Amino acid sequence: MTTTAATVGEGMDSPYALSHLDALESEAVHIFREVAGEFERPVILFSGGKDSIVMLHLALKAFAPAPVPFTLLHVDTGHNFPEVLEYRDRTVAEHGLRLHVASVQEYIDAGKLRERPDGTRNPLQTVPLTEAIQQHRFDAVFGGGRRDEEKARAKERVFSLRDEFSAWDPRRQRPELWQLYNGRHAPGEHVRVFPLSNWTELDVWQYIAREKIELPGIYYAHEREVFQRSGMWLTAGEWGGPKEHEQVETRLIRYRTVGDMSCTGAVDSDATTLDAVIAEIAASRLTERGATRADDKMSEAAMEDRKREGYF
Amino acid sequence: MTITTEQLSATTLLRFATAGSVDDGKSTLVGRLLHDSKSVLTDQLEAVEAASLKRGQEAPDLALLTDGLRAEREQGITIDVAYRYFATARRRFILADTPGHVQYTRNMVTGASTAELAVVLVDARNGVVEQTRRHAAVAALLRVPHVVLAVNKMDLVEYAEPVFAAIAEEFTAYAASLGVPEITAIPISALAGDNVVEPSANMDWYGGPTVLEHLETVPVSHDLAGCPARFPVQYVIRPQTAEHPDYRGYAGQIASGALRVGEDVTVLPSGRKSTITGIDALGESVDIAWAPQSVTVTLADDLDISRGDLIAPSGSAPRTTQDVEATVCHVADQPLSVGQRVLLKHTTRTVKAIVKEIPSRLTLDDLSQHPDPGQLVANDIGRVKVRTAEPLALDAYRDSRRTGSFLLIDPADGTTLAAGMAGNSFAAETVKVVADDEGWDF
Numbered sequence: 001m002t003t004t005a006a007t008v009g010e011g012m013d014s015p016y017a018l019s020h021l022d023a024l025e026s027e028a029v030h031i032f033r034e035v036a037g038e039f040e041r042p043v044i045l046f047s048g049g050k051d052s053i054v055m056l057h058l059a060l061k062a063f064a065p066a067p068v069p070f071t072l073l074h075v076d077t078g079h080n081f082p083e084v085l086e087y088r089d090r091t092v093a094e095h096g097l098r099l100h101v102a103s104v105q106e107y108i109d110a111g112k113l114r115e116r117p118d119g120t121r122n123p124l125q126t127v128p129l130t131e132a133i134q135q136h137r138f139d140a141v142f143g144g145g146r147r148d149e150e151k152a153r154a155k156e157r158v159f160s161l162r163d164e165f166s167a168w169d170p171r172r173q174r175p176e177l178w179q180l181y182n183g184r185h186a187p188g189e190h191v192r193v194f195p196l197s198n199w200t201e202l203d204v205w206q207y208i209a210r211e212k213i214e215l216p217g218i219y220y221a222h223e224r225e226v227f228q229r230s231g232m233w234l235t236a237g238e239w240g241g242p243k244e245h246e247q248v249e250t251r252l253i254r255y256r257t258v259g260d261m262s263c264t265g266a267v268d269s270d271a272t273t274l275d276a277v278i279a280e281i282a283a284s285r286l287t288e289r290g291a292t293r294a295d296d297k298m299s300e301a302a303m304e305d306r307k308r309e310g311y312f
Numbered sequence: 313m314t315i316t317t318e319q320l321s322a323t324t325l326l327r328f329a330t331a332g333s334v335d336d337g338k339s340t341l342v343g344r345l346l347h348d349s350k351s352v353l354t355d356q357l358e359a360v361e362a363a364s365l366k367r368g369q370e371a372p373d374l375a376l377l378t379d380g381l382r383a384e385r386e387q388g389i390t391i392d393v394a395y396r397y398f399a400t401a402r403r404r405f406i407l408a409d410t411p412g413h414v415q416y417t418r419n420m421v422t423g424a425s426t427a428e429l430a431v432v433l434v435d436a437r438n439g440v441v442e443q444t445r446r447h448a449a450v451a452a453l454l455r456v457p458h459v460v461l462a463v464n465k466m467d468l469v470e471y472a473e474p475v476f477a478a479i480a481e482e483f484t485a486y487a488a489s490l491g492v493p494e495i496t497a498i499p500i501s502a503l504a505g506d507n508v509v510e511p512s513a514n515m516d517w518y519g520g521p522t523v524l525e526h527l528e529t530v531p532v533s534h535d536l537a538g539c540p541a542r543f544p545v546q547y548v549i550r551p552q553t554a555e556h557p558d559y560r561g562y563a564g565q566i567a568s569g570a571l572r573v574g575e576d577v578t579v580l581p582s583g584r585k586s587t588i589t590g591i592d593a594l595g596e597s598v599d600i601a602w603a604p605q606s607v608t609v610t611l612a613d614d615l616d617i618s619r620g621d622l623i624a625p626s627g628s629a630p631r632t633t634q635d636v637e638a639t640v641c642h643v644a645d646q647p648l649s650v651g652q653r654v655l656l657k658h659t660t661r662t663v664k665a666i667v668k669e670i671p672s673r674l675t676l677d678d679l680s681q682h683p684d685p686g687q688l689v690a691n692d693i694g695r696v697k698v699r700t701a702e703p704l705a706l707d708a709y710r711d712s713r714r715t716g717s718f719l720l721i722d723p724a725d726g727t728t729l730a731a732g733m734a735g736n737s738f739a740a741e742t743v744k745v746v747a748d749d750e751g752w753d754f
Contacts, residue, residue, distance in 0.1 A: 016570070016602050017532065020325040020404040029594060029606040030565040033546040037619045037660065061594045062606070065559060066551035147395045154394040161726075175393075175418060175643045177425040177731045178717045179565070180657055184726025198406055200397045285354040 021207055028055075028195040029062040030179060031158060035140045035193055036062075036069050038183045042140035042193075043133075046072040046099070048080075048088040049258035050215055051144030051196055054204055057213050058195065059142075060095065070142070071098040075129045077121040077260040078105030079239040084258055087216040100136060102128035119240040120263040130166040133190055140183065142193045148200045149287075152304035158197050164188040168308050201256075202281055209274045220277065221254045221269045232265030256281075323399070326532060329408040329423035329456070331447040332433030337464045341433060341502035342396065342409055345524065348509040351398035393419040402528040417446060417691050418643040421731055424454040425717070428532055431460045431523070432483075436469045436499070439479045445486060449676040452490035453639065453693065453733070455713060458530050459487060460496050462523060467501040471514040490679075496530075498523055539603075540628035541569030542707070542715045544659035545621045549608055561592065561608040562617060567659065567714035569625075570602035571609065576626040579617055580705035585626055586611040603714075620661035622705040622715075630715070632703035636665075639674075639709075640696050640720065640730040642688040648696075648720065648729050649687040656700055656732075658718040664701040665720070671695045688730070696732070708735030 018026065035042050044059065046052045059068045074088060092099045104124050107113040113124050133141060147154045157173050159181045174182055183191050196204070208215065226233040226249065227242040234241055236248050239261050253266035254277070271277045332338035346352045364370075396407040408423030424430055430451040434444050451459050461483045469475045480497035487495050498507055499518055506512035509524045521529070549561040575588045590610040591601050601607045609623065617623075624630060636656070642648055648667060656665040673685040673694040681695075688694045698720070709716030720730040 017324050018605065020323050023325045023604065025594065026565060026604055026606040030546070033563050033565075033606070034660075037547045062563070063547075063549060064592075064595060065553075065556050066549045148397045151394075154396065174728045175422040175731070177422055177643075177719065177728075178713065179426070180659075180717065180719050182657065182719060182721060182726065182728045184655075184721060186725070198395065198397070200399075202399070203404075287353045287355055 021203065021210060024199055024203055025058065025061075025207070027179075027198065028058045031181070031193060031195040032059050032062040032142075034181055035142070035183070039140040039191070041136065041138050042070045042142065043073045043100070043136070043138045044068075044070050044142040045129075045144065046074055046088065046092075047144075047258060048074075048084040048091070048216060049144070050204055050208065050219060051146065053091075053213060053215060054199075054207060055142060055144050055195060056091070056095075057211060067096065071100060073100045073102065073129075073132060073136075073138070073141070075102045075125045075132070076104065077125060077262075078103065078108070079121055079237075079261040081216070081218055081235070081255075081258065081261060083216045083218050100132060102132040104128055120260065122260045122263050125260075126166075133166065134164075134188075138190060139185065140191050140193050142195065144196055145194050146196050146199050146201070146204075147194075156194060156197065158194055159183055160192040160194070161185055162190050162192055166190070168192075170304070170308075201287075202278070205274070205278050205281060209278060216258065218255045218258065221252055221272045223250050224253055224266065225249070226251055226253060226266055233267070234265060235261050237261055323401075323403050324532060325404045325406065326429065326527060326530070327406045327408070327427050328429040328431065328527065329410055329420070329427040330431045330433065331410055331420050331423075331450070332431075332464075337435070337502045338409075338433050341431075341462065341464065341500070341508065341523070342407065344502055344505060344508050345407070346396060346398055348505075349398040349400055349524070351396070393423045400524070400528055405527065417450065418641060420447065420450050421454060421641045421643065424450055424456050425713075425731065427454075427456050429458040429460065429527070429530055430456045431462055433462045433464050434479060434483070436463050436465045436475055436479065440482045440486065444483065445678075446676040448483065448487045448492065449490055449679065452487065452492045453641070455710065455733075456492075458494045458496070459492050460498060460523065460526060461487075462502075463497065463499045464502050466499045466506060466512075466515065467504045471499075471506075471512075473499075473515070473517045476518075496520070496526055498526065539568040539712060541571050541625050542567040542603075542630075542659075542712060543571060543609065543623040544661070544715070545617055545619055545623060546660045547619060548617065559610075560614070561610050562623065563606070563608045564623075564660070565606045566601060566603040568603045568712045570600055571607070571623075572600045573598075577611070577623050578626045578629040579615060580622045580624065580629060581632045581703040582616070582621070584613075584615050586613040586615055588612075620659075622659065622661075624705070630705045630707050632705050634700045634703050635668075636698040636700060636704065636706060636718075636732070636734060637736055638696055638698070638718070638732040638734045640688070640694060640732045642690060642692045642694070642730045644722070644727050644729045645690050646722065646727065646729070647687040647689045653723065654698075654729060655721040655723050656698060656704075656718055657721060658704050658706060659715060661702075661704065662721075663704065664723075665698045667696060667720075668699050669697040671697065696730075698732075706734050709733035710735055 044055060104121050107128050108115055145153055155170055157176045185191055225236045227236055227246040233253055236242055242248050252270055254269040255266050257264055271280045330338055394409045396409055398405050408427060410420040410423035432447045463476050463479050476499040484495050499515055500507040502508055506514055507522045509522060511522055543566055544564050545562045546564040549563050551559050573588050573591055577588055578585050588609055589612050591598050592608040593601050593605060650667055650670055652667045654665050656663050670685055672681040672683050673692055674681050707715040716734045718732040719728050722729055
């Protein structure tokens with residue numbers, strides 16, 4: 001954050017211009033504070049992925065020197081990267097936060113969900129997520145979704161009203177005018193809130209660099225045992241890979257997104273530093289999800305369909 | 313296009329909206345802007361190619377890039393506003409891609425509400441049509457500071473200068489009469505790429521910027537001298553910890569102008585006075601902060617201040633009122649009627665209100681006003697008078713888009729009914745009153 005004309009960067013046409021990162025940060029903080037001011041029981045979805053890490057960082061800044069007035073919720077697929085779970089628990093402890101965990105594995109063990117034949121657990125998250133929201137009576141649920149990720153998400157509002165079934169109806173969205181967010185909802189309904197709506201993948205990385213935010217190591221290039229399935233490099237593990245015909249090899253890779261191990265692919269990369277990651281993304285010809293997410297490729301409207309059911 | 317990390321973090325952000333009728337090439341223009349700025353990536357293009365092929369189309373249909381919903385792809389139209397992101401070495405852009413269909417004009421209002429620039433597209437063969445006038449009127453109504461007229465399909469009129477000149481002249485005269493402050497007309501062919509990103513070899517008579525050049529260089533307003541500071545209190549930060557036992561900070565986003573430490577301020581609606589003792593700009597203590605920074609302010613006196621209050625310099629505080637006169641754009645399917653009880657959300661304050669009068673409804677086509685319509689329905693624009701249960705520190709929308717705007721909300725189900733712009737003027741003063749009340753076609 002700058003206060004004098006001398007520190008305003010190149011390309012700014014006025015000493016009172018804000019850099020695009022400052023403008024995005026300011027907007028996101030405004031959104032966090034609106035929710036704190038208008039809702040009773042907000043919660044931040046926190047997966048230990050970079051978007052939720054940036055969300056938490058923004059929330060910490062928004063309410064300093066007071067603590068973040070929200071609890072956290074993680075939907076654990078049971079196939080999460082151990083490094084990420086370790087990061088999650090360490091972060092929660094460091095900031096004295098409260099974390100709820102909704103477990104897909106517990107739902108499967110209890111017979112309430114059935115494992116899919118393809119082994120991917122991402123779509124299975126919806127039921128534990130929506131039941132956790134109902135059970136804890138959360139009325140605002142922060143998600144790290146960005147509109148640049150996917151074409152259905154490009155249609156998403158910053159405040160997105162969900163009915164008692166957590167369903168998203170894209171045709172019945174409230175128009176969002178100026179910075180006046182309408183969070184009115186009936187009992188049982190909740191509002192999904194996306195403070196990073198206007199951020200791109202590159203913005204997130206530049207902000208991580210500027211704010212010197214620590215991330216789980218899997219975001220940086222490292223050697224890992226992976227195997228190929230449906231054109232993606234998946235981490236070998238007890239979750240269900242490799243199968244007999246799938247060959248494990250050690251490759252220098254990194255992850256662009258963090259999700260379920262069964263459907264989140266790694267990319268070949270030698271980017272071991274923040275600067276190298278930013279340079280790599282700026283030059284990439286693939287979107288983040290296109291490069292690394294199997295579940296988005298299931299159909300032309302896969303994301304829209306999952307969002308309608310309550311997924312983020 | 314190669315962009316260095318340093319260039320990326322120093323760039324500014326421009327929010328703009330596109331508007332155009334159904335077949336005037338808006339998708340192609342958006343597609344080309346995205347494509348040529350490297351914002352359409354290989355996997356997205358491949359998905360569009362595959363989907364186009366599946367439908368039996370030979371060439372990739374660029375509209376599939378922007379039409380994200382099932383229903384939109386099925387019908388081949390854009391239903392809802394979508395936001396797109398792209399960047400050049402000079403700027404980052406947030407594009408509100410708004411539908412051109414008449415029945416979705418409320419979505420253009422949504423896109424225009426945060427836009428600093430609007431691109432209005434016309435087909436060079438058709439010139440200024442009804443829908444063009446509606447778009448210009450919405451841009452004027454929402455006070456979008458810059459309007460670009462993109463005269464598209466110049467390739468279909470043999471790149472003829474007189475065609476462009478006539479359209480530009482007609483549009484500029486009309487938009488200027490609405491009070492649009494700045495209009496830039498650019499002859500383009502979105503399909504052939506003339507004057508979108510690259511200057512056209514086919515129109516050497518045109519000496520102005522390409523669309524992208526203009527987007528990159530148009531000044532974003534930071535005229536702080538002209539706007540007094542407005543600071544709506546969003547949230548009171550009171551840690552009450554051992555480390556900060558007495559800290560009481562007022563958090564919010566500066567809506568306009570600049571705040572300085574040492575400045576005498578008044579808190580509205582109570583009218584109590586104090587002095588700014590500190591400004592915390594998200595972790596850094598500063599002497600001055602300005603719109604649209606999110607900050608936390610501390611004051612010299614322990615006043616009773618809560619969410620919904622407004623802090624302003626004592627010398628230029630707005631007056632408060634319980635009688636709001638405004639232009640509203642009705643955005644809901646259920647109507648707004650005289651006598652209806654509503655909620656009014658202004659900055660961080662939501663109050664009960666009652667619709668006292670709907671003096672007129674406006675036809676955007678010819679700017680005529682129809683008196684006493686009784687109610688407003690979806691996509692209507694009209695004048696309303698609203699009485700609020702508590703005083704509001706409201707500015708005129710012409711002075712501040714942020715503190716002059718409000719929402720009307722249905723208290724029963726929370727629906728956003730209307731977008732309001734306070735003050736007595738709808739753009740220019742040349743509105744004529746027409747008595748007849750049929751043929752409302754907006």
